[in-house]
Amino acid sequence: MKLTVMGTDEYGTEAYEELFRRILADMGKSRAIDEARMVLRPEDPAFIYSVRMRSRPERLTMKDVAEIREEGGEVQLRISDERYAPSILSKLWSTYGRDSVDQRTRFEMTIKGANVEDLKKTEVVSGQKVRNEMIDALWRTLPEGMKSRYHLSGPRTVTILASENILRPELKEEASILHKEMEGEGDV
């Protein structure tokens, strides 16, 4: 992750850079970020965070992350992407009930009473959820009192402007320029 921090407070700038890295690492989002830029102006106060993700958050269905086949009246499922195993399992449990899902090994399971076509279409991860998680991670890194917030969202880029005061047009403009810069560089 490439991180650029521009701040007016020497101690705070350094501390927030460290804090940003640690919080994102705790939330498991560091690897998802390609580049991040932060503008910290506590005297205004105004904080602008812009983050470009490595890949566009996409909606994934069961078909994308598991191999599904029907065998002897039961549906056999094999998880092909381990990262989504918890989401797959909780989705199956909530849809068919725990009694109908027999997990034989870490990646293999048998589901009773399921329809293959319906199961293939079941959504495992929604793109919006990934985006929301990223915004949540950014909010955590922002100072707490900044309750006026404005956010811009592109295919891969999320920008947040936060302040305690009314969000003046010039601040929004600044956030918008940063957002475009980040988006533009991502397309190159």
Add this chain to the structure above:
Amino acid sequence: MYEVMMFDGGVYRSDEMLDLIEDIGGSVVQKSQMAQTMLITMAVPAEDAPAVKELARELGGEMKSVPLAGTEIAVVGPSLGRHHMPHPICDIAEQLRQYGAITVVMGLARGRGKETSQISADEKTIINEYDAAIFVLGNFKKCVEEKKHLFDDITVPVILISGPMPEGLDEDCEGIVCGVGRKSERMRRAEEIDKLVEIADMTAEIVSDRRVELGEDPIFVHPAEVKQRLEEMEAVRESLRPAPIVLHLDGIRVKIPYNENREELEGLVVFGRPLGEVARITPSRISDSSTLIRIMTRSEVEYRDSL
């Protein structure tokens, strides 16, 4: 004069230590047992302290100095939100516990923000019930400086913990420790542990100064002696709170309802005087289930007697 110290040893034969404390007229401030370890914080007459130390040596334990024993300290953060809790506020509170203090963690309802931070009169009154207050603020110098109004009207010693060193706050608080700020994880690195020790040492120093100040016009009776009388009360014996009696520098917090026990508390005889004559007994502002006892100074009692 009482000396407060802590026995750190095993559970085996620890009842002998408890018996000795009782025999010499001392008092157990706090007792905690963790597996085979027994920690007993006690207040014993200074002249009998060598006997206690001798027994501790015989039992294979050790006596530790607990500079903050007999105090209750509030660690205050701008909010209870995840931005400030649990680190570093809880880390500081835990360090103070190791120094013998009873600590509480408090988050202000509207303490966050540079221009919008507030503290209510109720919050100030609650903070003033403790022996000292530690305010833990953030990373931006300007924000920390702007929040000095949070300490207005706080009558107990205030220690400020912040990231950068703020300017112009020397008059508003008794001590400042910088280099902490907002944290997202436990303070466990060597330099962070040093910082925690620095905070606890500064608190101990400020509390010690306050003790000296109180010694100039001593309180009528040591809180440990009042504690012994309180322990005889049925309401205290029946209290299920982990520490029903908490010592303060100049009094006691007893966790029983004020309204139901006022008369009995005022009538407790200490040194031949009813407690109501030598102490101010008031309900705590935290909740109805706690009562504060502030012991008057000797000169105050004499003055009231002369009227």
